[in-house]
Structures are given as structure tokens and as C-alpha cells.
Amino acid sequence: xxxxxxxxxxxxxxxxxxxxxxxxxxxxxxxxxxxxxxxxxxxxxxxxxxxxxxxxxxxxxxxxxxxxxxxxxxxxxxxxxxxxxxxxxxxxxxxxxxxxxxxxxxxxxxxxxxxxxxxxxxxxxxxxxxxxxxxxxxxxxxxxxxxxxxxxxxxxxxxxxxxxxxxxxxxxxxxxxxxxxxxxxxxxxxxxxxxxxxxxxxxxxxxxxxxxxxxxxxxxxxxxxxxxxxxxxxxxxxxxxxxxxxxxxxxxxxxxxxxxxxxxxxxxxxxxxxxxxxxxxxxxxxxxxxxxxxxxxxxxxxxxxxxxxxxxx
Numbered sequence: 001x002x003x004x005x006x007x008x009x010x011x012x013x014x015x016x017x018x019x020x021x022x023x024x025x026x027x028x029x030x031x032x033x034x035x036x037x038x039x040x041x042x043x044x045x046x047x048x049x050x051x052x053x054x055x056x057x058x059x060x061x062x063x064x065x066x067x068x069x070x071x072x073x074x075x076x077x078x079x080x081x082x083x084x085x086x087x088x089x090x091x092x093x094x095x096x097x098x099x100x101x102x103x104x105x106x107x108x109x110x111x112x113x114x115x116x117x118x119x120x121x122x123x124x125x126x127x128x129x130x131x132x133x134x135x136x137x138x139x140x141x142x143x144x145x146x147x148x149x150x151x152x153x154x155x156x157x158x159x160x161x162x163x164x165x166x167x168x169x170x171x172x173x174x175x176x177x178x179x180x181x182x183x184x185x186x187x188x189x190x191x192x193x194x195x196x197x198x199x200x201x202x203x204x205x206x207x208x209x210x211x212x213x214x215x216x217x218x219x220x221x222x223x224x225x226x227x228x229x230x231x232x233x234x235x236x237x238x239x240x241x242x243x244x245x246x247x248x249x250x251x252x253x254x255x256x257x258x259x260x261x262x263x264x265x266x267x268x269x270x271x272x273x274x275x276x277x278x279x280x281x282x283x284x285x286x287x288x289x290x291x292x293x294x295x296x297x298x299x300x301x302x303x304x305x306x307x308x309x310x311x312x313x
Contacts, residue, residue, distance in 0.1 A: 001032070001083070001084070001085035002032050002033070002034055002083065002084050002085065003032060003033045003034070003084060003085055003086040003087070003088075003102040004033075004034050004035075004036060004082075004084045004086070004087045004088070004158075005025055005029075005033065005034070005035045005036070005087075005088045005090065005101070006036055006038070006075055006078065006079070006087060006088070006089050006090075007021065007035075007036075007037050007038070007089070007090055007091070007092040008037065008038035008039060008040075008060070008070075008071040008074050008075070008092065009037070009038075009039050009040075009046075009092050009093070010039065010040035010041055010062065010067055010070065011041065011067065012039075012044070012046060012093075013044040013045065013046065014044070014045060014046070015045050015046050015049040017046065017092070017093050018037070018046055018049075018050075018092050018093070019049070019264065020096050020262060020264050021090070021092045021093070021095055021096060021097075022035070022037075022049075022050070022053065022055065023264050023267075024096040024097045024098075024264065024267050025097045026053070027097070027267045028097045028098070028099055028100040028267075029100065030100060030102070030103070033100070033102060034056065034084075035055050035056070036055075036056045036057075036058065036078065037050060037055060037056070037057050037058075037092070038057075038058050038059075038060050038071070038074045038075075038078060039057060039058075039059060039060065040059070040060050040061060040062050040070065040074075058078060060074045060077075063169075064169070064172065065178060066172065066175075066178070066188075066189075066190070066191065066192070068190050068191070068192045069168070069169060069172045069191065069192050071089075072165045072166075072168040072169045072172075072192065073165075073169050075089055075161075075162075075165040076162055076165035076166045076169060079158060079161065079162040079165070080162065082158070084158040085157070085158060086101075086102050086105050086155065086156065086157065086158065087155055087156070087157075087158045087161040087162075088101045088102075088153070088154075088155035089153070089154055089155065089161060089165070090152065090153045090155075090249070090251075091152040091153065091251065093254075094152075094251060094252050094253060094254050094255075095152065095153060095249060095250070095251050096249070096250050096253060096262060096267070097248070097249055097267075098238055098239065098246055098247055098248060098249065098250060098267065099246060099248050100248075101155060101248050101249065104217075104218065104248040105155070105156070108217075108218070109156065109210065110210050111156070111206075111207070111208060111209055111210040112156050112157045112159075112160040112208055112209075112210075113154065113155075113156040113157070113160040113161065113164060113204065113208055113209045113210065114154060114155050114156045114209070114210045114212060114218060115149050115150075115154045115196075115200060115209050115210070115211055115212070116149060116150040116152075116153050116154065116212060116213070116218070116219050116221055116251070117147055117148075117149055117211045117212065117213040118147065118148040118149065118150050118213070118214075118221055118224035118227065118228065119147065119213045119214055119215075119224055119227065119228030119229065120147065120148060120224065120227040120228055120285060121144065121145050121146060121147055121148070122140075122143050122144055122145075122146060122147075122148055122194075122197070123144040123145060124227060124285040124286055125148065125227060125285070125286075125292075126286075126287060126288055126289040126292060127289060127292060128148045128193070128194065128197075129144070130180055130182065130187075130289065131180075131189065131190055131191070131193070131194050132194040132197075134177060134180045134189045135172075135175050135177075135189050135190075135191035135194050135195070136174070136175070136191070136194060136195070136198060139198055143194075143197065143198060143201065146197065146201050147197070148193070148197055148224075149193070149196055149197045149200050149211075150193065150221050150224070150251065151168070151192050151193040151195075151196040152193075152221075152251055152252075153219045153221075153249055153251050156210070160208065164196075164199065164204060167199050167203065167204070168192055168195050168196055168199065171191075171195035171198065171199060172191045172192060172195050175189060175191045177189065182289060213228065214228050214229045214232070214241070215229060215241055215242055215243075216241065217240075217241050217243075217245040217246065217247055217248065218247070218248055218249065219247060219248060219249040219250070219251055220232060220239055220241070220247040220249070220250050220251065221251045221252060222250065222251065222252040222253055222255050222256060222260075223252045223255045225279075225281055226281040226282065226283065226284030226295040227283075227284050227285055229242060230280060230281050230282075230283060231278060231279060231280045231281065232278075232279055233277065233278045233279070234269055234270070234271055234274075234275060234276060234277040234278075234279075235275075235276060235305070236268075236275050236276065236305075237263075237266065237268030237269055237270065237275040238268065238269070239269050250269075253269070255293070256279070256297060258297075259271050259272055259279065259297060259299045260279070261273075270301075271299050271301050272299050272301045273301070274301035274302055274303060275303075276301065276302045276303070276304065276305055277299060277300060277301035277302070278299070278300045278301075279297050279298070279299050279300075280297065280298045280300075281295055281296070281297045281298075282295050282296055282297075283295075
């Protein structure tokens with residue numbers, strides 16, 4: 001039976017927005033894996049690029065006020081009456097595949113839906129706390145001490161993936177206010193991720209979901225490292241978890257470009273130009289919103305594999 005990677009975009013016109021995602025998946029895909037990209041808007045150079053690779057594209061219409069919510073309508077609609085075994089839904093701009101996600105599922109999948117636990121609570125991060133309060137104020141208090149789940153990468157059995165996409169859209173339809181007032185500034189409410197976290201706390205509990213955090217080898221969510229493990233490592237150009245196991249996917253790799261570089265031709269990473277490295281980050285919990293993204297990192301890098309003592313100093 002076929003497997004599917006599903007992604008979508010609107011507002012992008014240049015192929016650099018999708019290039020690394022597409023090229024990295026093509027390097028790891030197997031003959032029974034498919035990639036389908038959904039898009040809203042006029043054709044652009046992205047479509048010509050995807051046509052050259054014979055990648056299926058489906059033009060769709062926007063269904064939500066929020067561009068962040070649209071994709072879940074698109075995912076759910078596309079998956080209806082489709083015959084797939086496993087499905088991965090992923091952000092197209094800042095996700096790359098280090099290995100095949102369906103091979104990973106064959107080895108590690110235990111529950112129907114695989115989700116990314118960011119490893120910190122809503123009340124430990126200003127953006128997620130603000131977004132929860134703005135989108136779902138009645139539920140914000142009970143979610144304060146519940147973990148944040150990243151909606152940019154999830155996968156599993158086709159029926160459960162379709163179901164959670166439908167539930168995200170239904171939950172987001174409850175949003176009444178679409179703008180935060182933060183210190184006199186208007187900030188758009190982005191409800192999809194906090195809706196996802198609420199759903200995982202209620203109707204999609206741990207009996208349904210397999211909750212993988214940054215200590216697992218499913219997906220590294222780089223922006224959450226400063227709020228969880230505080231470090232990650234590269235071994236021979238592959239980003240690995242604390243047990244030196246290669247992550248299947250890397251999300252938000254463009255958040256630390258001051259020292260981390262992705263090389264699409266080899267589907268590998270370097271830090272300060274080296275393939276063996278360890279990156280340690282300062283603790284970013286409880287920073288004010290305007291200071292987010294300012295957490296500093298320290299890089300240890302080498303041309304050769306480091307000894308355990310060197311690597312973990």
C-alpha cells in the first residue's frame with residue numbers, strides 16, 4: 001500500500017521556499033512513497049519546478065481567515081476517500097528529511113498518531129502562552145501546565161491523520177478574536193498549534209498518540225531545544241539525539257543559521273563548517289516575547305569524531 005507525504009503553501013512564489021523539503025524527501029523516498037503538494041493562488045516558478053520532478057500538485061482554495069488553519073482543511077479534504085497506509089503532514093519551508101519516515105514507522109511506531117512534544121509547558125513560553133490566551137481564553141488556565149505540541153510535523157495511520165486535521169479545523173472555528181494586543185502592538189492570533197495541544201490533552205490522549213520529544217529520534221524541533229534538552233549534536237553531518245541516534249526529520253533548521261548550515265546536495269548539516277559538532281544553548285524558558293529568538297548557543301566542532309569526554313565537556 002502507498003504512503004504519503006503531504007504539504008501545502010500559499011503566498012510563496014519562489015522555489016527556494018520548497019526546494020530543501022522536496023530535495024531531501026526525494027533523497028530518502030522509496031518506490032511506494034508519494035509526495036503531494038497543495039497550493040493556493042496563482043502558478044509560479046514553484047509549480048514549474050515541481051512539474052519538472054513530476055510531483056503531484058493540487059490547487060486549492062482558502063477556507064479560513066487564518067492562513068495557518070487553511071492547510072488543515074486542505075489536508076483533511078485531500079485525504080478523504082484516498083487509499084494510503086501511512087501519512088506524514090509537514091511544514092514545507094523549514095522541514096528536511098534525514099531518513100525515510102515510513103521506514104521509521106515500520107520500526108518505531110506504537111500508536112496511531114505520531115506527534116512532536118516540544119518538551120516544555122505553555123506557561124514557560126511567552127508566545128505559546130499568549131496564543132493560548134488569545135485563541136482559547138476559557139481553556140488557557142487548565143493548559144498552563146500542559147506541554148506544547150508542535151503542529152508542523154505529525155504522521156501515522158491515514159485515518160487518524162485525516163481525523164486530527166478535521167478536529168484542528170473544527171477547534172479553530174471556535175476562535176472569536178483574531179488579534180492580540182501585546183504592549184500596544186497588534187499581533188495576529190495563530191490558533192492551529194494551541195488547538196492541536198488542547199486536542200491532544202482531551203480527545204486524542206496518549207492511548208491514541210505516540211508523543212515523541214527531542215530525546216527521541218523522530219523529529220528534532222530546533223526552536224524548542226532551548227526550552228527542553230538545551231543541546232543537540234551532529235555526527236557525520238546528521239543531526240542526532242542525546243543517544244547518538246539520527247533524527248528522521250529536522251524542523252526549524254533555519255532558526256540557528258549563525259552556526260548551523262544545511263547542505264541540500266548531500267542532505268547533511270555542518271556547524272562552523274564541521275560535520276561533527278555539539279551545540280549547547282542557554283535556557284530560554286520564561287523570556288518575554290520580545291526577547292524570544294535571542295538565546296545564544298555555544299558550538300564545539302571537529303573534523304573528526306570526538307571522544308565521549310570531548311563531546312560532552
